[in-house]
Amino acid sequence: MGESLRLRGSDSQANTPSSQAFEDLFDALEHSVLGPAGGVVALEVRAQGLLRAALRQAHHPERVDERWPDDTFELGRCGFGGTDGLQRVAKSGEDSRCRIGERSIEIEEHNRGTRAVRCSWVCHDKTISVTAATTLIGNERILSAVDSMALLRHHGDVEVGDGLMDFAVNVQGLAPPDWLTARIAAALTSLGSYPSAAADLNAREAIARRHRRSPDEVLLLSGGAEGFAMLPRLRPRLAAVVHPSFTEPEVSLREASVPIVQVMLAPPYTLDTASVPEEADLVVIGNPTNPTSVLHERSAILALRRPGRVLVVDEAFADAVPGERESVAGDTFDDIVVLRSLTKTWALAGLRCGYALGHPDVLAALTRGRAHWPVGTLQIEAIAACSEPRALEIAAAKAEAIGADRRSMAARLESLGIEICGKPQAPFLLLKIPAAEQVRSRLRADGVAVRRCDTFPGLAPGHLRVAVRPPDQVDLLIEGLQRALPRRRM
Numbered sequence: 184m185g186e187s188l189r190l191r192g193s194d195s196q197a198n199t200p201s202s203q204a205f206e207d208l209f210d211a212l213e214h215s216v217l218g219p220a221g222g223v224v225a226l227e228v229r230a231q232g233l234l235r236a237a238l239r240q241a242h243h244p245e246r247v248d249e250r251w252p253d254d255t256f257e258l259g260r261c262g263f264g265g266t267d268g269l270q271r272v273a274k275s276g277e278d279s280r281c282r283i284g285e286r287s288i289e290i291e292e293h294n295r296g297t298r299a300v301r302c303s304w305v306c307h308d309k310t311i312s313v314t315a316a317t318t319l320i321g322n323e324r325i326l327s328a329v330d331s332m333a334l335l336r337h338h339g340d341v342e343v344g345d346g347l348m349d350f351a352v353n354v355q356g357l358a359p360p361d362w363l364t365a366r367i368a369a370a371l372t373s374l375g376s377y378p379s380a381a382a383d384l385n386a387r388e389a390i391a392r393r394h395r396r397s398p399d400e401v402l403l404l405s406g407g408a409e410g411f412a413m414l415p416r417l418r419p420r421l422a423a424v425v426h427p428s429f430t431e432p433e434v435s436l437r438e439a440s441v442p443i444v445q446v447m448l449a450p451p452y453t454l455d456t457a458s459v460p461e462e463a464d465l466v467v468i469g470n471p472t473n474p475t476s477v478l479h480e481r482s483a484i485l486a487l488r489r490p491g492r493v494l495v496v497d498e499a500f501a502d503a504v505p506g507e508r509e510s511v512a513g514d515t516f517d518d519i520v521v522l523r524s525l526t527k528t529w530a531l532a533g534l535r536c537g538y539a540l541g542h543p544d545v546l547a548a549l550t551r552g553r554a555h556w557p558v559g560t561l562q563i564e565a566i567a568a569c570s571e572p573r574a575l576e577i578a579a580a581k582a583e584a585i586g587a588d589r590r591s592m593a594a595r596l597e598s599l600g601i602e603i604c605g606k607p608q609a610p611f612l613l614l615k616i617p618a619a620e621q622v623r624s625r626l627r628a629d630g631v632a633v634r635r636c637d638t639f640p641g642l643a644p645g646h647l648r649v650a651v652r653p654p655d656q657v658d659l660l661i662e663g664l665q666r667a668l669p670r671r672r673m
């Protein structure tokens with residue numbers, strides 16, 4: 184049995200300032216879970232997010248925002264934190280409004296160096312529970328994203344708006360191309376009728392032709408995200424979710440109380456098939472993976488197949504990879520489900536368009552209990568349009584252009600001393616950057632939105648994700664970074 188620790192007890196002091204109580208709580212976590220230096224930093228940086236998420240549940244949101252504004256890196260306010268996330272600072276704030284009545288910490292040791300840490304405390308008569316996972320990667324124990332649902336549910340779209348230049352969301356462009364908008368607009372006149380089976384079949388046939396499959400192996404989806412929400416219907420006994428990756432599959436499975444193992448890949452985030460537990464009867468992996476931008480080899484993906492297991496490959500960004508290299512969408516395996524999105528390349532995020540490919544029996548299991556007419560007429564029209572040969576040619580050219588933009592963008596970022604993680608192959612880059620949270624906040628004040636990454640399980644602090652954009656837009660990012668990056672010591 185592994186190491187385990189359980190602290191439980193009531194806070195004897197009524198009206199304990201929460202900063203002190205939280206500090207005690209995290210001190211206990213820090214000593215028991217994280218050990219020396221590296222981990223402490225991780226805890227301190229992430230604890231802010233944890234507190235923010237927890238306090239949101241307990242307080243009126245404005246009051247939380249007032250004290251922990253999302254956009255500013257307010258170090259030390261709640262009694263711990265680190266200058267630039269690198270060193271501990273003295274307690275500087277007090278919050279007597281939050282009363283801690285009881286708290287508990289449970290730590291469980293799992294195999295492969297992962298520990299789950301569950302903390303709960305009572306705040307204004309509400310019990311708040313948060314679970315975090317820590318993983319031993321090399322010699323460093325990192326606290327992965329505090330996996331409260333609120334953080335797993337964080338996506339780049341909430342980081343944009345207010346006229347900010349958007350590097351946070353990986354959608355290409357602000358609106359669909361004119362020919363696609365015209366096609367969707369032409370379908371408006373048919374909205375008086377329910378979505379027809381004929382239109383559904385027409386779209387499935389177009390998709391089947393493009394992937395050389397049969398229409399009964401295609402399921403239209405209201406965005407790839409709908410496919411994740413369907414996964415619990417496969418009734419897995421144990422799901423393995425390969426991280427760092429898009430968090431929605433984990434959210435859906437958690438909400439359905441499916442037991443989950445987080446498989447944490449270490450930098451450079453290439454797939455280690457041996458780290459996926461044999462007993463998992465559902466495995467979810469992204470290819471290329473968001474946020475690491477890593478493209479796993481097809482052979483490694485296929486090596487995850489096991490009798491009795493369903494392998495789900497999220498290929499939301501596969502159409503942005505020239506030649507759709509390493510895709511398994513065209514493979515007719517009974518046990519693989521491929522989820523595809525049409526919202527990124529075609530700027531259709533607001534319409535919700537995607538599809539699943541898989542064995543008809545597995546697709547039938549996924550749709551059990553689904554509402555009738557789940558995908559609307561305009562969505563079906565757009566899905567068909569994006570799957571026809573003309574669209575595929577445009578998408579192929581776009582993929583080449585994205586590749587060229589990515590290479591030039593990466594070189595410019597590297598010239599600022601920023602490390603590009605992994606071997607990027609997707610329309611976004613994962614950056615390792617000193618004082619990431621402070622840089623993000625400064626960029627934001629300068630009109631540029633980038634994606635925070637501390638919400639992704641398995642990422643150590645100090646990462647940001649940026650969408651690949653054309654050079655004229657990258658100019659603004661580079662200028663912003665020149666102002667936002669901490670000055671290098673001479």
Ligand SMILES: Cc1ncc(COP(=O)(O)O)c(C=O)c1O
Binds near residue numbers: 406536537
């Ligand atoms: C990796 C990944 N998969 C799936 C999705 C969901 O895409 P859709 O808009 O098709 O629901 C996203 C959205 O950001 C994503 O990043």
